Amino acid sequence: xxxxxxxxACPVVVKEILFRAAERSKIMLxxxxxxxxxxxxxxxxxxxxxxxxxxxxxxxxxxxxxxGDLVITGDIPxxxxxxxxxxxxxxxxxxxxxxxxxxxxxAMRDFMETLRSSGVQTGGPAPMSQTERQAFANQxxxxxxxxxxx
Numbered sequence: 066x067x068x069x070x071x072x073x074a075c076p077v078v079v080k081e082i083l084f085r086a087a088e089r090s091k092i093m094l095x096x097x098x099x100x101x102x103x104x105x106x107x108x109x110x111x112x113x114x115x116x117x118x119x120x121x122x123x124x125x126x127x128x129x130x131x132x133g134d135l136v137i138t139g140d141i142p143x144x145x146x147x148x149x150x151x152x153x154x155x156x157x158x159x160x161x162x163x164x165x166x167x168x169x170x171x172a173m174r175d176f177m178e179t180l181r182s183s184g185v186q187t188g189g190p191a192p193m194s195q196t197e198r199q200a201f202a203n204q205x206x207x208x209x210x211x212x213x214x215x
Contacts, residue, residue: 066212071138072096072112076193079157082202083137084110090209095129097122133146135208141170147199155207158193161208 070083080096085095094110096102099117115121123143126136132151138144144154144162153211154162154173162170 066209067093067095067131067134069130069134069136070094070096071122071126071136071140072098072102072144075137076124076157077145078193078198079137079201081200082205086202086205086209090213092209092213097126102162133212141167145171145212153212155201155204155208157201158197159202159204161204 068087070080072080072200076097080102083094084105088090088107091109095113096104096111097115099115099122101114102112104112113125114124120143122145123138123146125138125211126138126143127146127150130147130150130152132135133153134147135153135155136143136146136147136156137157138147139156139158144156145167148162148164148167154167156162206213
């Protein structure tokens with residue numbers, strides 16, 4: 066198992082949790098972004114900078130992903146591609162996307178996009194709470210533990 070991070074919009078606190086988890090578990094962690102991102106010196110953590118452009122980082126993650134890899138993303142369409150390809154997708158708030166829930170998440174995303182395009186102000190996501198940070202860390206630990214014992 067390898068961990069891929071859709072890093073352009075990933076919260077700093079989530080990256081810090083991921084850095085600690087990668088070091089502890091010795092799982093390869095790759096942050097993919099269209100800008101340079103600071104990472105700690107490590108044998109298990111690397112940064113992959115891609116060209117600027119719509120979905121360039123997402124496409125690179127999907128291209129390199131293998132079955133059983135974990136992708137950290139808040140991007141629902143990317144999560145759907147990851148799940149369809151046999152990977153695991155976890156959002157920064159601790160929700161694990163599955164074959165069972167990804168269609169519902171896509172439908173809700175499309176609905177909200179329709180509202181926004183018709184002029185309805187939907188607001189953005191609330192700042193991450195301590196509970197959500199803990200939920201992310203706990204879910205990450207569960208995924209790593211489950212996949213490191215296979």
